[in-house]
Amino acid sequence: xxxxxxxxxxxxxxxxxxxxxxxxLQVVVINRLLDALGFYRWVWxxxxxxxxxxxxxxxxxxxxxxxILPLV
Numbered sequence: 771x772x773x774x775x776x777x778x779x780x781x782x783x784x785x786x787x788x789x790x791x792x793x794x795l796q797v798v799v800i801n802r803l804l805d806a807l808g809f810y811r812w813v814w815x816x817x818x819x820x821x822x823x824x825x826x827x828x829x830x831x832x833x834x835x836x837x838i839l840p841l842v
Contacts, residue, residue, distance in 0.1 A: 788835050792828040796820070800827070 774781045800823055804810055813819045 784835065785832070788831045789828060792824060792831045795831070796824050796827055 774783055775787050801820070810816055810819075
């Protein structure tokens with residue numbers, strides 16, 4: 771697993787990059803899709819639900835990142 775990303779001489783931990791990707795996916799794709807479908811009408815506590823979705827996305831992004839970049 772890659773330990774850090776080098777972005778123009780600035781080293782960022784891989785987990786921070788994965789967290790940013792998961793946040794962008796949630797804000798741009800998931801929240802807009804669920805809001806357009808009216809899914810949030812069925813959610814009791816939207817903030818807790820959004821946090822749970824973010825944690826699931828973060829796990830998925832980390833797993834995909836670990837499988838794509840195992841030894842880079």
